[in-house]
Amino acid sequence: MTLLEFASGPGLQWALWIFVFGITWRVVGAVFLLSRKDISKPRHTNTISAGLGAVWSRSSPARAFEKKIRFQHVTGYAWHFALFISVLFFAPHILFFESVLGFSWPHLPNTIILITAIVATAVLIALLIRRATHPVQRFISNADDYISIFVVLVPLVTGILAFTHFGARYETLLAVHLLSVEVMLIWFPFGKLMHMIMTIPARFQAGTAFGRRGVKA
Amino acid sequence: MRKDQNLGEYLRMQGVSRRGFLKFCSATASLMALPPSAVSQVAEALATARRPSVIWMSFQECTGCTESLTRSHAPTLESLIFDAISLDYHHTLQAAAGHGAEAAREAAMEENKGEYILVVDGSIPNGNNGYSTIAGISNHDMLIEAAENCFAIVAVGTCAAFGGLPNADPNPTGAVSVSEIIKDKPIINVSGCPPIPVVITGVLAHFLTFGTIPELDALGRPVAFFGQNIHDRCYRRPFYERGQFAETFDDEGARKGWCLYKLGCKGPTTYNACATLKWNQGTSFPIQSGHGCIGCSEPRFWDKGGFYDPISAGQWGSRDALLGAAAAGAALGVGSALAARARKKKAQAAEEI
Numbered sequence: 001m002t003l004l005e006f007a008s009g010p011g012l013q014w015a016l017w018i019f020v021f022g023i024t025w026r027v028v029g030a031v032f033l034l035s036r037k038d039i040s041k042p043r044h045t046n047t048i049s050a051g052l053g054a055v056w057s058r059s060s061p062a063r064a065f066e067k068k069i070r071f072q073h074v075t076g077y078a079w080h081f082a083l084f085i086s087v088l089f090f091a092p093h094i095l096f097f098e099s100v101l102g103f104s105w106p107h108l109p110n111t112i113i114l115i116t117a118i119v120a121t122a123v124l125i126a127l128l129i130r131r132a133t134h135p136v137q138r139f140i141s142n143a144d145d146y147i148s149i150f151v152v153l154v155p156l157v158t159g160i161l162a163f164t165h166f167g168a169r170y171e172t173l174l175a176v177h178l179l180s181v182e183v184m185l186i187w188f189p190f191g192k193l194m195h196m197i198m199t200i201p202a203r204f205q206a207g208t209a210f211g212r213r214g215v216k217a
Numbered sequence: 218m219r220k221d222q223n224l225g226e227y228l229r230m231q232g233v234s235r236r237g238f239l240k241f242c243s244a245t246a247s248l249m250a251l252p253p254s255a256v257s258q259v260a261e262a263l264a265t266a267r268r269p270s271v272i273w274m275s276f277q278e279c280t281g282c283t284e285s286l287t288r289s290h291a292p293t294l295e296s297l298i299f300d301a302i303s304l305d306y307h308h309t310l311q312a313a314a315g316h317g318a319e320a321a322r323e324a325a326m327e328e329n330k331g332e333y334i335l336v337v338d339g340s341i342p343n344g345n346n347g348y349s350t351i352a353g354i355s356n357h358d359m360l361i362e363a364a365e366n367c368f369a370i371v372a373v374g375t376c377a378a379f380g381g382l383p384n385a386d387p388n389p390t391g392a393v394s395v396s397e398i399i400k401d402k403p404i405i406n407v408s409g410c411p412p413i414p415v416v417i418t419g420v421l422a423h424f425l426t427f428g429t430i431p432e433l434d435a436l437g438r439p440v441a442f443f444g445q446n447i448h449d450r451c452y453r454r455p456f457y458e459r460g461q462f463a464e465t466f467d468d469e470g471a472r473k474g475w476c477l478y479k480l481g482c483k484g485p486t487t488y489n490a491c492a493t494l495k496w497n498q499g500t501s502f503p504i505q506s507g508h509g510c511i512g513c514s515e516p517r518f519w520d521k522g523g524f525y526d527p528i529s530a531g532q533w534g535s536r537d538a539l540l541g542a543a544a545a546g547a548a549l550g551v552g553s554a555l556a557a558r559a560r561k562k563k564a565q566a567a568e569e570i
Contacts (some may be wrong), residue, residue: 004486005521013534020539021546028550033557091460092529093480099530108459170446171486174528 004171007178015182023191023197030198034205043214050211051204058203071130075123082120083152086113086159114163123157124149148192154180224425225264238264244420259377262426269424270329271336272322272363273307276350276356277383277392278339282374283309283436288484305333308351319352326366334424335367337395340376340383344391360398369403369419369430370395376435378406379516386520396437403430406437413494416442436516438488448491448512450486453477471507482509489514 001009044050061069063137087093091107098104128149131137160166162173187193210216221281228238242260246252251259275283305325308318322329325333337360344346346355364370372395375381383392396404407416420439421432431439448454456462456476463470463477476482484492487510504510509525509540522532533539 008530009532012531013538016533017538017542021542021549024543024546025550025553028547029554029557030550032551032554090477091462092527095527096529096531099526100533108461110458165446165449170448174486178531 002171004178007182011179011182015185019188020104023194026189026194030201038212042212044211047208047211051207054207054210055203058167066153072127075127079120079123079127080146082116082123083141083156084115085099086120086156088132091111097114110163114160117156117160121160124153124156126152129212144191147187151180151184152189152193155184224268228264236289245419245426259262259422259426266414267423269305269334270325271365272325272333272338273304273338274351274356274359274363275307275309276337276339276341276360276377277390278374278376279382280309281339281411283307286414286417296499298381305329315352322363326363332368333366335363335370336373337370338373340380340390340391340392340394341398342383343393343398344389348390349396352440357398360395364399367402369405369424370399371417372396372404372406372437373417374412375408375410375513375516376519378408381410382519384519385516387492404435404437405430405439408436408438408443408514409489410518412514413442413496415494416490434488438514440492442490443488443514445488447487447489447492447504448482451484451504452492453504466507474507475508477504477509479527480509481523481527483512483515483518483521483524483528484510486530487512487515 011077047066061073066073084107089106089108090110090113094104094107128146131141131145131149155177158173158177161168162170162177167173182208188196225238239256239260243253243256246256246259263353283343306318306322308314339349339356341356343357346357349356351359372378376383376392377395380388380394380397382393383390384394393396394406396406405420407420409416416439419442420431423429431441434443436443448457451457453474453476456474457478460475461470461475462479463475464479465471466480476483482504484504491510492504495502495505511524512521515521522530
């Protein structure tokens with residue numbers, strides 16, 4: 001069995017099992033931890049709109065803080081947007097997803113994908129450097145932050161190398177790229193990458209709780 | 218060609234002009250990735266080369282490799298070079314049969330001890346020697362005997378180089394490649410199903426010119442021919458970059474000659490010279506004919522998933538296994554949530570006391 005065969009076969013399967021196992025564990029556990037029925041009298045009953053409002057309002061910083069955190073705000077959106085395009089609109093990636101989902105969607109030209117991948121990589125490296133050097137960010141960061149950045153950064157770098165056939169034979173680069181994605185999948189449920197699943201439900205839940213109590217947030 | 222005649226004399230006798238011969242030498246030097254200054258060396262060496270003895274053994278094979286070499290195109294300088302070797306044994310091509318043929322093989326081996334080139338096509342059944350025999354001798358024993366005093370071995374075709382089709386799962390004959398049996402001789406793997414004829418003649422020209430084996434890659438293939446993947450040299454590569462793919466074999470993309478990646482083309486992971494040398498005197502190659510590369514020059518190409526599955530498609534395993542993982546995760550989630558509640562209750566009770 002070659003490295004590529006392992007990466008696209010058993011390696012991928014094990015990574016997926018751990019990924020699915022971890023995700024359901026975290027999500028089901030979080031759902032079951034929700035507080036039981038609140039017996040206090042609600043100040044507002046339209047908690048769903050309050051929840052949706054919180055999802056929306058937390059997508060941009062409060063006006064008072066905007067100037068202070070502009071760098072994180074802009075780079076955060078640039079990073080997520082570039083990653084989203086690179087992962088979901090590269091033709092070989094779509095074929096990868098199609099092999100399990102059974103359906104596909106239109107792709108973008110490789111040149112655009114290469115640009116977005118480079119932007120995503122550069123922004124993530126900039127954010128990593130900032131996290132490691134900024135006194136406050138450094139103070140509030142733990143190993144989870146650095147591991148989560150690392151396991152996302154490596155697939156980006158190996159993906160660009162595989163795309164450009166740079167540094168080694170294509171099949172080796174592709175195998176390393178797949179393996180790095182598998183490491184990310186395995187880490188995903190157990191670290192801060194879980195925010196991809198949890199962010200919106202958590203905002204919604206907080207928004208509904210605030211809405212019930214009449215807190216405008 | 219007489220035994221004492223050199224190649225230059227023979228080619229002149231066949232009506233090949235000096236200009237034509239030098240043109241061939243330039244092409245051969247270029248094929249072997251040699252600098253232009255090496256052309257005169259190639260020409261001189263080839264012109265004075267004596268015909269080397271070649272013993273060709275066909276084991277578990279389909280004769281496609283021989284067909285490729287002998288019937289692929291009209292006679293050319295390459296085929297004249299091929300004529301110029303002393304093909305002392307080839308049971309498909311030789312007129313002799315039975316004991317006479319075997320006697321010719323043994324005589325050639327004895328006469329050219331340590332100097333002959335052994336060409337092998339087909340894999341060797343290692344499970345049961347009775348699966349393939351020639352004149353009552355098993356392929357395994359005949360290979361060992363012939364390899365003992367050869368100068369080098371050229372494993373022609375993917376079967377001889379890597380086991381090929383007979384080696385495909387479940388490999389009923391226990392088929393193996395030449396290199397899995399012979400460990401003490403230089404082996405040049407000229408893989409492909411079948412290999413490109415000019416690659417064979419290129420390897421032979423290298424022998425005649427330098428008397429050595431060419432530079433080989435990690436799989437024992439000549440780097441000059443197998444150094445780059447087909448995707449990098451494919452004329453359809455710009456369509457890949459632009460994201461223009463044929464979705465089916467008869468859609469507009471296919472008619473316009475767009476990239477065949479989505480239809481399972483294995484060009485990116487296949488190392489061969491098809492896209493540059495092509496077939497039938499440089500006329501075409503599979504991708505140019507509208508079908509994706511199936512990766513026939515790579516080991517275990519038959520067992521590496523579907524020919525029509527894109528390279529980037531993953532093998533995700535069964536849905537049941539994924540559902541099982543999800544069920545286990547959900548059970549653990551419920552369990553850990555209940556445990557957390559119990560801890561909370563206990564803590565609250567302790568506080569109340």
